[in-house]
Amino acid sequence: MKAAVIEKPRTAIKKASPIQKKSFIKRFNESKYLLLLFLPCFLYFVIFKYLPMFGIIISFKNYNLYKGILNSPWVGLKYYRMFFENPDSFNIIRNTILLGVYRLFWGFPAPIIFALVLNEVRNNTFKRVVQTISYLPHFISTVIIAGMVLQFTSPRNGFINVLLKNIGLQPINFMVLPQWFRTIYIGSGIWQDIGWSAIIYLAALTSINPELYEAATVDGANKWDKIWNVTLPGIAPTIITLFILNTGKVLDIGFEKVFLLYNPAIYRTADVISTYVYRIGLQNRNFSYATAINMSQSIVSLILVTSTNYLSKRLSETSLW
Amino acid sequence: MIKKGMIFTFLKVSFLLFICAITLYPFLHMIAVSFSANLPVMQGKVGLIPIGFNISAYKEVFQNKMLFTAYKNTIIYVVGRTLIGLLVTSCGAYALTKKHMLFHRFFSLMVVFTMFFSGGMIPTYLVMQKLNLIDTRWGVILINCVSVWYLLLMRTFFSSIPKDLEDSGKIDGLQDIGILWYIILPLSKAAIATIGLFYAVAMWNSFFNPFIYLNSPEKYPLQVILRQIVIANDMKAIEYAGEDAAAMPESIKYATIMVSTIPIILVYPFIQKYFVKGVMIGSVKG
Numbered sequence: 320m321k322a323a324v325i326e327k328p329r330t331a332i333k334k335a336s337p338i339q340k341k342s343f344i345k346r347f348n349e350s351k352y353l354l355l356l357f358l359p360c361f362l363y364f365v366i367f368k369y370l371p372m373f374g375i376i377i378s379f380k381n382y383n384l385y386k387g388i389l390n391s392p393w394v395g396l397k398y399y400r401m402f403f404e405n406p407d408s409f410n411i412i413r414n415t416i417l418l419g420v421y422r423l424f425w426g427f428p429a430p431i432i433f434a435l436v437l438n439e440v441r442n443n444t445f446k447r448v449v450q451t452i453s454y455l456p457h458f459i460s461t462v463i464i465a466g467m468v469l470q471f472t473s474p475r476n477g478f479i480n481v482l483l484k485n486i487g488l489q490p491i492n493f494m495v496l497p498q499w500f501r502t503i504y505i506g507s508g509i510w511q512d513i514g515w516s517a518i519i520y521l522a523a524l525t526s527i528n529p530e531l532y533e534a535a536t537v538d539g540a541n542k543w544d545k546i547w548n549v550t551l552p553g554i555a556p557t558i559i560t561l562f563i564l565n566t567g568k569v570l571d572i573g574f575e576k577v578f579l580l581y582n583p584a585i586y587r588t589a590d591v592i593s594t595y596v597y598r599i600g601l602q603n604r605n606f607s608y609a610t611a612i613n614m615s616q617s618i619v620s621l622i623l624v625t626s627t628n629y630l631s632k633r634l635s636e637t638s639l640w
Numbered sequence: 641m642i643k644k645g646m647i648f649t650f651l652k653v654s655f656l657l658f659i660c661a662i663t664l665y666p667f668l669h670m671i672a673v674s675f676s677a678n679l680p681v682m683q684g685k686v687g688l689i690p691i692g693f694n695i696s697a698y699k700e701v702f703q704n705k706m707l708f709t710a711y712k713n714t715i716i717y718v719v720g721r722t723l724i725g726l727l728v729t730s731c732g733a734y735a736l737t738k739k740h741m742l743f744h745r746f747f748s749l750m751v752v753f754t755m756f757f758s759g760g761m762i763p764t765y766l767v768m769q770k771l772n773l774i775d776t777r778w779g780v781i782l783i784n785c786v787s788v789w790y791l792l793l794m795r796t797f798f799s800s801i802p803k804d805l806e807d808s809g810k811i812d813g814l815q816d817i818g819i820l821w822y823i824i825l826p827l828s829k830a831a832i833a834t835i836g837l838f839y840a841v842a843m844w845n846s847f848f849n850p851f852i853y854l855n856s857p858e859k860y861p862l863q864v865i866l867r868q869i870v871i872a873n874d875m876k877a878i879e880y881a882g883e884d885a886a887a888m889p890e891s892i893k894y895a896t897i898m899v900s901t902i903p904i905i906l907v908y909p910f911i912q913k914y915f916v917k918g919v920m921i922g923s924v925k926g
Contacts, residue, residue: 343742350741352816353734357747360732363786364750370767371759377766388766433659436652445656452660454912455667458904460845462863463897466870467666470890478669481684510662518916542648567756574761575848579871593761600762601852613760621757 378611391607398611408612415591415616418577419569421505427565429509430516431558435546437517438524450521453514465579468507469494494580497588504580504589519561520554527553555635563631567624570616592616667905674698674894681890697895707896709858710865713777714844717861720781721843722836728786729835730828733794734820755788761852768853775855783849787842790835797831798824834914844904862900869896 347354378398380391402408433453440446456464471477472493480490493499531549540548574593581589592612600609668688673681677692685691701707735741736748758764764783765774773779801824809819825832847863854860870893 346740346742350738353738353741354743356731356817356820357735357741359728360735360751360786360791361747363728363782364754366767366771367764367783368754368758369750371763372757374759374763374766377763436655439648439652440656445653449656449660451909451912452663454915455905455908456663458841458845458908459901460847460863460866462845462847462866462871463901466866466893466897467670469871470893471666476682476684476890478684478687484684513659514663579847579867596761597852601765606762606766610760610762613762617757617760624756 375610375614377607378614380607382607382610394607398608399615401608402612402615410587411590411592411595414588415570415572418501418504418572418591421501422508422572423565423569425505426509426512427562429513431520431554433513434517434520434524435550437521438550439542450514450517453517455514456511457515459511461573461575462579464507464511465576468503468580472503494582495584497585500581500585500589504576508576520557523554523557524550559631559635563624563627566627567620569623570620670894670897674891674898676891678889678891697889697891698899700892701895701899704896706857706860706865707862707869707899710860710862711900713859714861714863716777717780717850718840718843720777721785722839724781725785725787725790725839726832726836729791729794730825730832731820732786733791734798734816734824736791736795737799738816751788751791765852774853775859777859779853780850780859780861783853784842784846787839790838794828794831794835797828801827830914830917834917837911837914841904866896866900869893 374388377388377391379393379395380388381394381397382388382391386392437446437449440449471479472491474480474490474492479493483490491499493503527550531553532545535545535549570592572591572593574597577589577591577594578597581594593616596609596613599605599612665688669686672688672690673686674697675690675693675695676686677694680686680691732751736744736751738744741747759767768774768779768783771779773782805823805827806819809823814822845863846861847867850861850864851867854864869888
């Protein structure tokens, strides 16, 4: 036993040694042009991604424009405490989580269902036409999507309310009623991305071995059996990978769409962390407090994606890293 | 059995037709309204066919000088960002395909980590302020000029090119930069076009960064002006001569939307297959 234990590291060192022999200078010389090629990329990430991370320290300081980041006084966790003790915070945290969870719950399966149905279509022309049409909204900007939503739901003459009137219902002033915001946000999101998000599943579907379907037919399986036992397991790794990615993004409710859609009348359900950070930070100029809020969100997101990844690794052997 | 199969077919075809209908209806409706007279629009009579056909809304839109400045700005930003983004991305992606590069692992981790963690809105703003990039065109172009996704996408593509080709270049005495320029890039035209389109569309549609980093209206891109026309109630910034902002007719709003979206809708059928390819390349390695 002992001998074996001692033996192992020795062989490891022997194997590793040829690489270690190459001196740093030699490796540098071999890759100097590659390093030169990577330099712009490196500078971009350092300046626009890693310097801001360094700037997070202002959330532990009382940031003052004139004193600068380094000379502003330390305040410890004051702003984090302030955020978690503020009664308004509960509301925006809840809104952010609910929007994220609903988006995952409704928005994640939608493109899978769409892809499965499209996969059952045998007529290629029809399939291609449907697909091309379904991608279209993905390329429209958030500003226009929000503008369309606001116009279409307008109680004066938006077509949704015209439709409601025509079937004998009362028009609804959607954008001032807090209870409608989540439905509108999630619904328009699905509308915009169902076709586009389905592409990756359609790609996975084409890689399923057709022999599996033949074998299933021989075994007497009907259409549903085949979808359930061949198709779904076939695209399961793709589904899991995307599920991990999307779970990591649950709290990542983008600023743009909420900001463009909401108004003070519906802050109760519409205000989320990123819009709150914008108002506290860039409108009220309370940089330290806003950064502390943002940081709390980033940490939770990081924990979420790491733990989903860990769970998925344990349960299904599919993981991002 | 035949009956059961027909129900299945009927269900799937109607589901797909329904998706197509709700996707297309809003666009066709906006086109119809933008060509209609005001009264039928206010009465909610216009569906898919214009009533009281006229082009006055478009005439008015084309007289709006702000919109043209914004159009010009958007084109500057799109061209700038796409060129810089492609240059930096392709050089960086090529370097990342070479595992023997010094610090290769460190650089890869450094790039990927930014997908999961970022400094956030305010620290980024402070960095931009320190660099004097607030309210400059360079700021808007540089802030997001490299996307981690597209960098990894391009790396995946480059590493699928057979290594023998590079070796033959090396024998002819090419260094890494020469190999990238004379061998890799000419072979990757499709990937470069795809990622260039990704960058261009993302910049065309971007609102958040120009909105928070620009202060002078003469530098605003299309999306920021569009928000003012279509969404914001405060219309003072917009010069619709003599028009009461609150009563701006739908036809003008929709005409503005159409004018700013038509470039994308027109090129979209030709470019969408490249986009699909892009997603596929990325999906191979997850």
